[in-house]
Amino acid sequence: MDNDSKDPAKAKVTVVVQPGFVPLDVAIPQQVFGRWPDQLATSTPCGTPYQLTLAGPPSTEGALVPQGIEPLDRLDCADTVIVAGVEDPTAPPDAELVERLRDAYDRGSRMVSICTGAFALAAAGILDGRNVTTHWHWAKLLGDRYPSVTIREAELYVEDTGVFTSAGILAGADLCLHLLRLDHGQATANAMARFLVSPPHREGGQAQFIEPLPEGGRSEISAVITWILAHLDEPLSLETISRHHHMSTRTLRRRFLTATGTSVMNWIAAQRVSRARVLLETTRLGVDDIAHRCGFGSAESLRVHFTALTRTSPSRYRRTFAG
Numbered sequence: 001m002d003n004d005s006k007d008p009a010k011a012k013v014t015v016v017v018q019p020g021f022v023p024l025d026v027a028i029p030q031q032v033f034g035r036w037p038d039q040l041a042t043s044t045p046c047g048t049p050y051q052l053t054l055a056g057p058p059s060t061e062g063a064l065v066p067q068g069i070e071p072l073d074r075l076d077c078a079d080t081v082i083v084a085g086v087e088d089p090t091a092p093p094d095a096e097l098v099e100r101l102r103d104a105y106d107r108g109s110r111m112v113s114i115c116t117g118a119f120a121l122a123a124a125g126i127l128d129g130r131n132v133t134t135h136w137h138w139a140k141l142l143g144d145r146y147p148s149v150t151i152r153e154a155e156l157y158v159e160d161t162g163v164f165t166s167a168g169i170l171a172g173a174d175l176c177l178h179l180l181r182l183d184h185g186q187a188t189a190n191a192m193a194r195f196l197v198s199p200p201h202r203e204g205g206q207a208q209f210i211e212p213l214p215e216g217g218r219s220e221i222s223a224v225i226t227w228i229l230a231h232l233d234e235p236l237s238l239e240t241i242s243r244h245h246h247m248s249t250r251t252l253r254r255r256f257l258t259a260t261g262t263s264v265m266n267w268i269a270a271q272r273v274s275r276a277r278v279l280l281e282t283t284r285l286g287v288d289d290i291a292h293r294c295g296f297g298s299a300e301s302l303r304v305h306f307t308a309l310t311r312t313s314p315s316r317y318r319r320t321f322a323g
Contacts, residue, residue: 010051011183014078016101017056017069018086018093018120024169025084025114026054032176032192033080040191049184053078057094075100078109080179085115085172089138093120101126105163112164112179114172121163122146132165133158156261173198185321186277220245221259224252228268232275233295236268272296273309280318287314 013033017026034052041047055074075081081104101124105111113121118134119142121127128148133139139153152158157166157175166175177198181189192198224245228236241264242252256264272294279290291302306314 010049011079012077013050013052013080013082014074015052015054016072016075016081016083016097016117016120017054018084018097018117019057019059020086020088020091021056022085022087022115022169025117025172028114028169028173029082029084029176030054031196032173032180033082036192037195040188040195057097059094072096072100075104075109076107078104080110080112081105082112082114082176083117083120085113085117085135085169086119087116089116089119089141093123098124110162110164110179112166112175114166114175115168118142118165119145121165122149126163127165130160130163131158132160132163133167133171134165135168181277185281186274187281187321190278220247221255224256225260229271232268232272233293235297236295238264268295269305270309273306276302276306276314277310277317277321280314281321290314 013029015026015029030052033050034048036048053074054069055072056069057072081101083101097120101111101120105124105126111121111126113132113134115135116138118127118132119138122132122142122145127146129150131150131152132142133152133155134142136153139151143149143151153167155167156171157164157178164175164179166172173196177189177193180192224241227244228241238249238252242249245252247255252264256262256267260267262270276290276294276296279285279293283290285293287299287302291297291299294302296302296305303314306312306317310317312320
């Protein structure tokens, strides 16, 4: 870790590495919050804006254990705690880890789990009374073991009052990019996604398990998505889109849901809000102009959709993230 990453002004992110951890669950937050390329680091005033450490119980060992795992007391100063998943969550988590997680939560740290890392947060009582998700294969076990937790097993990631949980490995990447977007805006998250060669941002409410389409269906929906993105500033309806691609609205709905896990119009609204975020961050265009460029038609329509997806207004968002 370079000297710049030791800057005390940077947000401190600690990734918890447990015995039997899933390697990619650790590598993804390491990349998003720690290993920034030079061209991305120069886009923020302080370079890489995070100080990332790995921490775990003394029993964490094995050939794939990353170097530099520090004691669990590193959680005591973490602004964000990310608990990586484990291959087998049936075993109870380390007792000291559970205590440290609860202490971090009580101090106000942002608590995050990737995949089966949710079991450790649940053991600490952090998920009590909350909506959460985890890998669909383990969702029933989590619900049975912790009945005060509401499982939303179909969703990629869930935020509930400052606690974030995600489904399987790649959904953890979606959640990490979402956290980066919350901290530093859409443009920075987009830049990291491009560096990771990641698909466009997926909202947490999309389904984590999507039925495969036949090859012809995949290419057909790919063409639909490409066309929509090229015409995002225009009035779009199911009828317009289906007519242009020579399919019925019923077929379009079914194939789009199968391919993306969400409806056509919800996906379009999310893409328009994503584009509005970038324009609010990177231009001085007025809200009316941005609304029309994103296909909302009016500033009021932009405000309604923007607030629904971001929980803040366009003007507040601009004040927070405009350069």
